[in-house]
Amino acid sequence: VQLQASGGGLVQAGGSLRLSCAASGITVGNYNMGWFRQARGKEREFVANVRWTSATAYADSVKGRFTISRDRAKNTVYLQMNNLKSEDTAVYYCAADRLISGATPNVDAVYYWGEGTLVTVSS
Numbered sequence: 001v002q003l004q005a006s007g008g009g010l011v012q013a014g015g016s017l018r019l020s021c022a023a024s025g026i027t028v029g030n031y032n033m034g035w036f037r038q039a040r041g042k043e044r045e046f047v048a049n050v051r052w053t054s055a056t057a058y059a060d061s062v063k064g065r066f067t068i069s070r071d072r073a074k075n076t077v078y079l080q081m082n083n084l085k086s087e088d089t090a091v092y093y094c095a096a097d098r099l100i101s102g103a104t105p106n107v108d109a110v111y112y113w114g115e116g117t118l119v120t121v122s123s
Contacts, residue, residue: 001025003114021094
């Protein structure tokens with residue numbers, strides 16, 4: 001299984017980026033696919049996910065600014081990030097889990113991790 005993340009970079013505050021996570025070895029429609037992030041010196045935290053049911057969930061800190069989506073044909077998950085803030089600076093990781101509906105996404109429940117992609121937001 002491989003989750004290949006891309007799309008990170010340097011952007012000014014208020015700008016936008018789109019992260020991509022191309023999966024191989026699994027079908028994104030059969031898993032809850034999501035993004036976590038880890039800022040320097042902090043623990044890895046949940047950002048957003050799209051469940052196998054197509055329901056989506058977001059951390060409060062990104063609601064209204066980030067949008068997660070899934071392209072089944074391309075077996076890829078995206079994270080559109082708008083109105084970026086300096087506090088969004090972190091390494092972003094793609095993740096796949098199979099938590100049941102209602103369970104809180106968490107790092108311990110992740111089955112597969114992708115390599116991280118660095119997002120840096122300058123103020």
